[in-house]
Amino acid sequence: MSLRIGHTVDRPGAVTITVDGTPVSAHPGESVAAALFAAGRRRLRESPRAGAPRGMFCLMGACQECVVIVGGRRVPACQTPVSEGLAVTTGVPW
Amino acid sequence: MSGAYDLIVLGAGPAGVGAAVTARSHGLSVLVVDENETTGGQVYRATPQAFATRADAPANPDKKEGAGQRQSLLASGAAVAFRHSVWQVSPGYRVDAVGQGGPVHWSAPAVIAATGTTERVVPFPGWTLPGVIGLAAATILLKSQQMLPGRRPVIAGCGPLLAAVAVAVLDGGGKPAAVLDLSGPGDWLAALPALASRPDLALRGLGWVVRLKAAGVPVHFRTGIAAVRETADGLAVTPCRVDADRRPLPDGAGQDIETDCVAVGHGLTPGTEITRLLRARHRFDAALGGWVAEHDADFRTSLPGLYVAGDGAGISGAAAAHLQGQLAGLAVARDLGRLGADAHETAAAPVRKRLAAAQRFGRAMARLMALRPAHAASVAPDTVVCRCEDVTRGEIDEAVAAGARDVNQLKAWTRCGMGPCQGRMCGETAASLVAEAVGSRGAAGLWTGRAPLRPVPMDLLTGDFTYADIPLPKAAPL
Amino acid sequence: MSAPMFDVAVVGGGVMGATTALMLARGGLRTVILDRGPLCREASGVNAGTLTLHMTRASLIPYAVRGHELWLSADQWLGRGVAAVSTEGLSLAFTPAEEEMLHARAAARREYGAPIEIVPASRARAVEPGLSDQVRLAAYCPIDGFASSYLTGRAYREALVEAGAVVREGAAVIGVDSGDGGFSLRIAGAEPVRARRLVLAGGVWLEEMLGWLGLRIPVKCLINQLVVTERLRPVMRTVLSVANGLLSLKQFANGTVLIGGGWQGIGDPKRGGVQTIPENLIGNTRLARWVIPALAETRVARIWLGLEAETADAMPMIGAVPGVPDAFVIGSVHSGYTSGPYMGRLLADLILGREPERPLFDPSRLLEPQAAPALT
Numbered sequence: 001m002s003l004r005i006g007h008t009v010d011r012p013g014a015v016t017i018t019v020d021g022t023p024v025s026a027h028p029g030e031s032v033a034a035a036l037f038a039a040g041r042r043r044l045r046e047s048p049r050a051g052a053p054r055g056m057f058c059l060m061g062a063c064q065e066c067v068v069i070v071g072g073r074r075v076p077a078c079q080t081p082v083s084e085g086l087a088v089t090t091g092v093p094w
Numbered sequence: 095m096s097g098a099y100d101l102i103v104l105g106a107g108p109a110g111v112g113a114a115v116t117a118r119s120h121g122l123s124v125l126v127v128d129e130n131e132t133t134g135g136q137v138y139r140a141t142p143q144a145f146a147t148r149a150d151a152p153a154n155p156d157k158k159e160g161a162g163q164r165q166s167l168l169a170s171g172a173a174v175a176f177r178h179s180v181w182q183v184s185p186g187y188r189v190d191a192v193g194q195g196g197p198v199h200w201s202a203p204a205v206i207a208a209t210g211t212t213e214r215v216v217p218f219p220g221w222t223l224p225g226v227i228g229l230a231a232a233t234i235l236l237k238s239q240q241m242l243p244g245r246r247p248v249i250a251g252c253g254p255l256l257a258a259v260a261v262a263v264l265d266g267g268g269k270p271a272a273v274l275d276l277s278g279p280g281d282w283l284a285a286l287p288a289l290a291s292r293p294d295l296a297l298r299g300l301g302w303v304v305r306l307k308a309a310g311v312p313v314h315f316r317t318g319i320a321a322v323r324e325t326a327d328g329l330a331v332t333p334c335r336v337d338a339d340r341r342p343l344p345d346g347a348g349q350d351i352e353t354d355c356v357a358v359g360h361g362l363t364p365g366t367e368i369t370r371l372l373r374a375r376h377r378f379d380a381a382l383g384g385w386v387a388e389h390d391a392d393f394r395t396s397l398p399g400l401y402v403a404g405d406g407a408g409i410s411g412a413a414a415a416h417l418q419g420q421l422a423g424l425a426v427a428r429d430l431g432r433l434g435a436d437a438h439e440t441a442a443a444p445v446r447k448r449l450a451a452a453q454r455f456g457r458a459m460a461r462l463m464a465l466r467p468a469h470a471a472s473v474a475p476d477t478v479v480c481r482c483e484d485v486t487r488g489e490i491d492e493a494v495a496a497g498a499r500d501v502n503q504l505k506a507w508t509r510c511g512m513g514p515c516q517g518r519m520c521g522e523t524a525a526s527l528v529a530e531a532v533g534s535r536g537a538a539g540l541w542t543g544r545a546p547l548r549p550v551p552m553d554l555l556t557g558d559f560t561y562a563d564i565p566l567p568k569a570a571p572l
Numbered sequence: 573m574s575a576p577m578f579d580v581a582v583v584g585g586g587v588m589g590a591t592t593a594l595m596l597a598r599g600g601l602r603t604v605i606l607d608r609g610p611l612c613r614e615a616s617g618v619n620a621g622t623l624t625l626h627m628t629r630a631s632l633i634p635y636a637v638r639g640h641e642l643w644l645s646a647d648q649w650l651g652r653g654v655a656a657v658s659t660e661g662l663s664l665a666f667t668p669a670e671e672e673m674l675h676a677r678a679a680a681r682r683e684y685g686a687p688i689e690i691v692p693a694s695r696a697r698a699v700e701p702g703l704s705d706q707v708r709l710a711a712y713c714p715i716d717g718f719a720s721s722y723l724t725g726r727a728y729r730e731a732l733v734e735a736g737a738v739v740r741e742g743a744a745v746i747g748v749d750s751g752d753g754g755f756s757l758r759i760a761g762a763e764p765v766r767a768r769r770l771v772l773a774g775g776v777w778l779e780e781m782l783g784w785l786g787l788r789i790p791v792k793c794l795i796n797q798l799v800v801t802e803r804l805r806p807v808m809r810t811v812l813s814v815a816n817g818l819l820s821l822k823q824f825a826n827g828t829v830l831i832g833g834g835w836q837g838i839g840d841p842k843r844g845g846v847q848t849i850p851e852n853l854i855g856n857t858r859l860a861r862w863v864i865p866a867l868a869e870t871r872v873a874r875i876w877l878g879l880e881a882e883t884a885d886a887m888p889m890i891g892a893v894p895g896v897p898d899a900f901v902i903g904s905v906h907s908g909y910t911s912g913p914y915m916g917r918l919l920a921d922l923i924l925g926r927e928p929e930r931p932l933f934d935p936s937r938l939l940e941p942q943a944a945p946a947l948t
């Protein structure tokens with residue numbers, strides 16, 4: 001069952017991004033964090049000392065829990081819009 | 095992109111827009127910088143530009159207000175730099191940011207810090223699990239992404255965002271598994287007189303219990319979260335009854351609630367990173383959400399040329415934020431000599447009046463959300479407080495017992511607050527725990543502000559260069 | 573009843589004052605140490621923690637070697653370590669001019685006992701595989717290392733308390749009077765503190781402190797910039813510097829990388845570090861990325877400025893205050909974090925009437941002639 005609310009907006013047609021090599025379908029304009037959340041990929045990193053799983057938390061660019069690698073660069077997934085073919089790597093160490 | 099302006103406004107929420115439009119109307123050249131793709135800040139978060147609103151979408155007063163503000167900024171002729179993260183502000187003032195194209199900087203004699211708020215979440219076992227998100231985060235998912243935080247989320251914490259999220263989940267086709275409100279009906283009633291100053295909002299707010307009850311959503315007052323754990327197909331929340339100080343009751347734990355997402359928030363706290371970075375004077379005021387930069391009635395800080403507005407000047411709600419922005423914009427126009435003293439007074443007087451009413455409402459809400467020390471004190475010893483560095487309550491207690499007397503000393507001794515979020519997530523709880531030992535939040539102090547305000551990618555900061563492009567100073571002594 | 577008379581009061585709780593106070597307390601003196609803030613939260617708690625011979629002033633190398641040993645064994649003599657690690661160190665040259673500088677500097681430091689040898693770039697890369705392929709020549713030293721300086725305050729505080737010293741944090745001294753066989757220290761908002769002997773250990777604030785005693789010794793204040801990155805996979809294992817001394821680079825066990833080298837920011841002793849200079853920030857981080865290209869993968873997490881003291885001849889002042897019996901001064905030590913635990917011992921020995929193992933650094937050479945007002 002989708003988390004996307006359908007009756008309020010029309011989204012552009014779905015595109016495919018890859019997450020750690022696996023294709024995930026998402027809509028342009030969505031943030032990478034939201035797209036992964038909707039796709040059930042909630043675990044984005046592990047914490048530094050305890051190695052505990054972490055995922056998006058604040059969605060405002062403040063907590064940095066959602067940092068992933070896009071184009072060789074660390075970016076907060078919640079501030080990064082989806083586009084066709086975007087390759088996302090999770091598991092940024094810190 | 096770079097250049098000089100009369101005024102740089104940091105943040106394009108209601109406060110920033112109010113400031114920029116007002117300053118423009120008095121002829122100032124203005125730049126507005128925000129990391130989002132358009133105006134709105136947190137409260138009037140727009141849907142992504144790629145989404146088209148459906149003609150038959152239900153009417154939404156916030157959306158209308160947000161669109162109006164967006165229009166007014168566009169029409170004002172202010173320059174805008176969206177999708178730019180400000181990472182440094184230096185005296186004088188110079189603003190450094192990174193955008194998609196790399197580093198940029200601008201300068202202006204006046205800066206208005208209108209960067210809003212961060213959400214406070216008091217830790218509990220399981221709060222770091224994926225699928226546990228902030229209440230504010232849930233509003234962003236709902237408003238901007240048009241996405242449910244879950245089909246049957248547990249919505250927990252305190253303050254008006256609880257209701258906003260719960261109702262929006264219903265509207266979006268989900269059904270909250272439960273709403274857990276730390277406040278009791280009595281706390282809400284106590285806020286009533288102030289709510290009367292904004293009957294429109296009060297009605298929207300108070301109607302929510304009825305709405306949720308009708309939909310069959312269990313609403314538990316005076317209830318918090320004892321723990322969240324992962325289950326085979328989601329999360330399980332153990333609720334816990336609390337007393338009036340939000341201290342868990344010894345036998346208060348209830349039946350586990352199965353859910354697919356937990357949205358939890360314990361109030362908003364002013365974002366002071368820019369005013370701290372510049373070393374403006376601050377004071378602690380629990381009713382305003384925490385530490386705020388000291389400011390006068392026109393929102394001038396203790397530093398010439400630096401102004402604050404909106405949540406960063408004390409949590410007081412969207413309507414007040416917009417008016418505060420206008421007052422700050424007027425003050426800049428006056429201080430830069432574009433507006434005479436009399437004209438300034440004439441323009442400011444009606445805004446101040448409206449602000450007084452708007453603030454009463456906003457501040458009553460802020461009081462509902464203010465951190466209760468007993469709540470922070472209830473965090474268990476092995477619970478992680480600092481998410482970035484995995485620092486537990488026990489480690490904080492140990493450092494305090496060994497003599498750590500303020501939050502910066504605590505940070506050096508434990509790494510609590512040293513990570514990439516710069517203490518935004520753990521700061522309130524950590525400071526509250528230190529304050530228990532040293533007597534007050536004032537004595538426990540506030541984190542020293544440091545650049546970068548947001549982590550800056552090394553490759554963007556350094557750019558393309560060769561050895562000859564490095565401006566080497568003269569060699570160190572031998 | 574009048575306030576108790578301490579045997580010694582140490583003003584300034586950085587590594588210099590804290591070590592001196594600790595050794596005096598352990599030597600049996602009734603000791604009080606006062607700092608206007610918490611212990612070791614100025615230079616001694618915010619420095620780069622490099623324990624290196626490559627950057628130390630050549631003539632201070634014998635002191636630095638002892639300091640290096642002391643930090644590595646801190647859990648034994650201090651009770652709690654500062655995460656000190658021993659590793660190798662490389663100083664690098666990227667241009668012919670820097671090669672020459674490298675040769676000259678290595679030779680000078682060798683003369684003072686630093687086991688530094690010049691090695692080809694290939695050897696440097698064998699030691700440090702992540703190095704840039706632009707390196708032309710390197711100086712290699714088997715004695716190098718680093719600590720986490722932010723842990724210093726906690727370690728010293730516990731040791732001082734354990735040794736019976738009175739630790740007064742948040743006590744700003746605002747002046748000194750003499751009287752009945754000792755000194756009386758005026759404290760902002762608190763009762764004066766009395767002591768028979770006085771040690772001034774005020775870092776960049778020493779010029780002001782010496783002024784209390786009527787002496788004028790100029791102390792220059794450097795505003796050093798440091799940059800730390802987010803955690804990153806292991807990309808280096810040694811301490812790296814460059815021939816001209818303008819870089820120090822190391823990766824901590826937790827994966828963060830600290831970038832220093834004495835690039836300057838804006839500030840002064842009154843206001844502290846006020847502002848980073850963007851060009852210097854970019855210059856410093858470019859140099860770091862030039863040396864270890866993999867740093868491009870990470871992000872800058874935090875930038876800060878610390879205040880370092882330097883005398884007119886850039887050599888330390890450690891010893892008796894000229895003309896003021898029972899008053900002593902310690903500070904302005906280049907790479908002073910490294911040698912601090914040793915320097916403090918030497919001064920404590922002098923005060924305790926033992927012969928210091930190595931010569932101290934007589935402050936009288938730095939006195940500016942002026943009509944010295946008598947101590948009131």
Ligand SMILES: Cc1cc2nc3c(=O)[nH]c(=O)nc-3n(C[C@H](O)[C@H](O)[C@H](O)COP(=O)(O)OP(=O)(O)OC[C@H]3O[C@@H](n4cnc5c(N)ncnc54)[C@H](O)[C@@H]3O)c2cc1C
Nearest residue numbers: 105107108109128129135136180209210230404405411412
């Ligand atoms: C998620 C959320 C939902 C809320 N919903 C409501 C609501 O429904 N009703 C209500 O009355 N109040 C709500 N509040 C309270 C709300 O924050 C204020 O009422 C209002 O948004 C304050 O406006 P502002 O302009 O001060 O700040 P904000 O609206 O928070 O705007 C600040 C802006 O600054 C930008 N910014 C911050 N730091 C940087 C930086 N370093 N570089 C670049 N840009 C930066 C942010 O992106 C943001 O757009 C909400 C708060 C949050 C956090």
Ligand SMILES: Cc1cc2nc3c(=O)[nH]c(=O)nc-3n(C[C@H](O)[C@H](O)[C@H](O)COP(=O)(O)OP(=O)(O)OC[C@H]3O[C@@H](n4cnc5c(N)ncnc54)[C@H](O)[C@@H]3O)c2cc1C
Nearest residue numbers: 584586587588608616619620622745775878907908909910
């Ligand atoms: C950014 C930076 C990086 C550095 N990197 C290195 C390095 O990698 N390796 C190395 O070996 N060295 C390094 N150094 C040098 C080293 O940090 C210093 O030499 C050393 O810490 C100085 O110690 P101190 O005790 O003399 O001074 P400080 O640590 O500055 O202590 C002086 C103390 O006096 C207190 N004080 C001042 N006024 C008063 C008053 N009126 N009353 C009471 N107390 C007062 C202050 O609060 C302070 O705690 C660095 C320095 C800086 C600033």
Ligand code: FES
Nearest residue numbers: 057059061064078
């Ligand atoms: S979720 Fe917090 S920064 Fe993205």
